[in-house]
Amino acid sequence: MIAKNKVVSLSYCLTNGGGEELDRADRENPFDYLHGSGQIVPGLERALEGMGVGDSKDVTLAPKDGYGELNPALKLKVGRSNFPKDMDIAPGMQFSADVGSGETHVFTVDRVEEEEIYIDGNHPLAGETLNFSVTVLDVREATQEEISHGHSHGEGGHHH
Numbered sequence: 004m005i006a007k008n009k010v011v012s013l014s015y016c017l018t019n020g021g022g023e024e025l026d027r028a029d030r031e032n033p034f035d036y037l038h039g040s041g042q043i044v045p046g047l048e049r050a051l052e053g054m055g056v057g058d059s060k061d062v063t064l065a066p067k068d069g070y071g072e073l074n075p076a077l078k079l080k081v082g083r084s085n086f087p088k089d090m091d092i093a094p095g096m097q098f099s100a101d102v103g104s105g106e107t108h109v110f111t112v113d114r115v116e117e118e119e120i121y122i123d124g125n126h127p128l129a130g131e132t133l134n135f136s137v138t139v140l141d142v143r144e145a146t147q148e149e150i151s152h153g154h155s156h157g158e159g160g161h162h163h
């Protein structure tokens with residue numbers, strides 16, 4: 004059964020509130036994670052708790068249980084002069100920046116104008132309702148190394 008410090012292998016299909024497919028993992032290319040480590044969104048982790056191999060479930064998560072609400076304060080307009088002169092800035096580019104209090108956010112460039120760059124520090128799926136259709140393919144004990152790293156290793160897991 005899925006519980007803290009188990010490595011879980013899943014197949015899933017993720018769609019948003021509009022029914023648009025956002026992501027999937029299948030049996031041939033499953034998604035692995037370490038349960039209880041915050042590697043996946045909190046609402047999904049809660050819904051999977053106690054499920055066994057072969058079990059399937061449809062889970063709908065409000066934004067707060069997924070990637071969070073859209074935070075308008077993370078949509079910023081910055082002067083081009085804040086970026087290195089020789090940097091070629093294009094929409095879709097990502098970079099991380101300190102937003103104060105030592106917290107780092109990944110920002111995505113939304114729009115580029117002559118003197119101003121519009122950037123967004125929200126997760127691309129922030130504000131989205133998430134529908135997961137999941138099947139548990141495998142559950143095993145995590146190794147000590149995986150527990151100390153806070154993620155799963157091996158096929159489908161974290162590679163160093």
Ligand code: ZN
Nearest residue numbers: 152154156161
């Ligand atoms: Zn590791």
